Amino acid sequence: MFVGHYAAAFALKGKEKDASLGMLFIAVQFVDILFFPFALVGIENLKFVKGFTAVNSFYMDYYPFTHGLLGSLLWAIVFYLLYFFVFAKEKLNKKRIAFIMALAVLSHWFLDLIVHTPDLPLINGEPKFGLGLWSNKFLTYFSEAFLLVLGLFYYLKKTKSTSKLGSYVSIVFVLFLLLINYLNIFVLPANEDLKSLTVSALFSYALFALIAYFVDKKRV
Known part of the structure; x- marks a missing residue:
């Protein structure tokens, strides 16, 4: 899953006004932000098998540190501690903000469950889980679109625009x-060069988070 992860970011921002939407965009993709460099240096494994799924050629047979349920939970705890003791330590509701950020990190595993082939472990090795929606491009695209629009709707319902621009900028962002x-x-053709794929993925995550940060400034 790609942009569908941002549905969780919008929804969680709607639940906690003091959480940064930009940081939530980082949090929901945090395990992928780790995965691509981990795969690049050989800590985890990403192979390219042409036609493995209709959506991509990713064959991921070993990535317990980022995409195991236990691994995801541990990274969520790391995010919680960072927010509780560092980033939100001056805020009165720092515990709630930290919890929201942890949920954002953990949401990645459960949303990936929808589209991945059965390759998501609980810890490492079998059993592995995945509903396999990547076998169909249209179902993949529309499921992500549905989740993202649903998250945006909740965000718009729970926030108010501070300007005329604020009424539309988040909608334009989601359309983008x-x-x-x-x-x-x-x-676009499939990118099967791990180095360039890592660079483009990390650039995309950073760009979208930066845009989300400024989009959120237009609403309260």
Whole structure:
């Protein structure tokens, strides 16, 4: 899953006004932000098998540190501690903000469950889980679009615009994300070079988080 993860970021921002939407965008993708460099240096494993799924050629047979349920939970705890003791330590509701950030990190595993082939472990090795929606491009695209729009709707319901621009900028941003995902699934050729894939993935995550940060400044 790609842009569908941001549905959790929008929804969790709607639940906690003091959480940064930009940081939530980082949190929901945090395990992938770790996974690509981990795969690049050989800590985890990503192979490219042409036609492995309709959406991509990713064959991921070993990535327990980032995509095991236990691994995801541990990274969520790391995020909680960072927010509780560092980033939100001056805020009165720091415990709630830290918990929201931890939920954002953990949400990645459960949303990946929808699209992945059965390759998501609980700890390491069998059993592995995944509903396999990547076998169908249209179902993958529309499931991510549905989740993202649903998250945006909740965010808009729970926040108010501070300007005329604020009434539309988040909607435009989500349309931009949906366009990027359309190009990624239906138009662009598969990228099977791990180094360039890592660079482009990390750049995308950083860019989207930066845009989300400024989008959120237009709403309270």
